[in-house]
Amino acid sequence: MPRPLPRSLTGRLVVTAAATIVLALALAAVSIGHVLGRFVMQDLDGRLDTQIVLLVRAVRPDGTVNPAALVDLPPFDRAGSGWAWEILAPGGSWRSASLGPAELPLPRGWRDMRPPPPPLPEPPPHPPGDGHLPPPGDLFLPPGTGGAVPPPHPLDGRDATGRWLHYRITSLPTSGGPVYILAAGPRAIVERPLRGAMAPLLLSLLLLGLFLTLALIVQLRVGLRPLTRLRVMMAEVRAGRLRAITVSEPTELLPLVEEVNALIAANHQAVSRARAHVANLAHGLKTPLATLRLDLDAPGRDPDGVLRVQVARMERQIRHHLGRARAAETGGAAVPASPLAPHVADLCAVLPRLYADRPVSIQTDVPEALAVRCDPQDLDELLGNLLDNACRHAASRVTVTARAEGRMTLLQIADDGPGMSPAAIAAFSAGRRLDESGAASGNGFGLLISRELAELHGGEVTLAPRDPRGLAVRITLPAA
Incomplete structure (x- = not known):
């Protein structure tokens, strides 16, 4: 399942902020476009309404139209201009000169724009010799409008060529029936300047969005820099070069x-x-071991010297752990660099003699320049346990390889023995001794101690099966 957001904090902030910026700019573009459209539309409506006001003055109260009072404002007087008007009265219809013999296409639903009001009473007759226009005091203005023309209503439609037209329609209540006045203009007058204005507007908003995104990235770089400094200081603490983190900002x-x-x-x-x-335990064992060594020095107590060798080995281990305990109490020191090749060579020279009864060869490929941050005695114990296990279970060959991987050094000890089952490898990964899990025998303590020593120095020990058979033990330790 794909993740909706990146894993990093910077990525999440950039994605969410960029989405917010895009949404805000899109809303701004729509709002500005709407405002510009209304502004241009008001100009178009104003020109159409002006023509309607002039046509209203040609309508008499009885619903008849005075042709002499009909006026065509430019461009309603030019044929094919797209500007036209028409009066629909009970006694007939009148059109602008721009239409010629054609009729104005009426938009769908134009009669529903305003319900016709009830007819008015018949006005008193005009004096004889009226001419063409009623006296100024008798010009038609619908009652209840305060002397104003009823406000026209907008509507859009198409002409015979499929061109979009914008209509303004008003209805006049007369005694002879409702009179409808329609004025239309090409809607392209609104769309052309709107498209012309929207192109630079969208470009400006795009540049603004890019600038805001760039400013956001810079802000995140500066704002999250303390987290990078905190990570570096925690790495220094982990490496033992600092005892605590000292950061005073941000709050x-x-x-x-x-x-x-x-x-x-x-x-x-x-x-x-x-x-x-550990120090207390070592001190507690030191005295009994010293007494045991003195007893073994007596004649006949240890004729072949095997027990004295084991006692000496135990005393060396105790001195080693006492030294580490004292180092911990005094704050410790930086772990020295231990060249890897000499330790491997020494162990590989001893182990074949321990398994002289079996034809096991050890092949090594360890560069001389490789060194690890590990106590030399710990390194000997770690490698000794793993090489001993490999020689014990190998059929004929053990290979030891090492290489640098960034800040770590990878050492692999592989054998061609029976290997381990997935259950045994899983038990080791879970932290259990293999001899306790019943998956193997004879290598539980060695593997566990080796892993603990590697982890103590910032590394790890992992197991992996070999193809077609055998086991590969991978040890990673910090490179020197």
């Missing part, structure tokens, strides 16, 4: 910094307590 991050520093302090205290327990 929104200070509560988070305080919580992270409190977590660092709590972890440091927990590690210190664990190291203290």
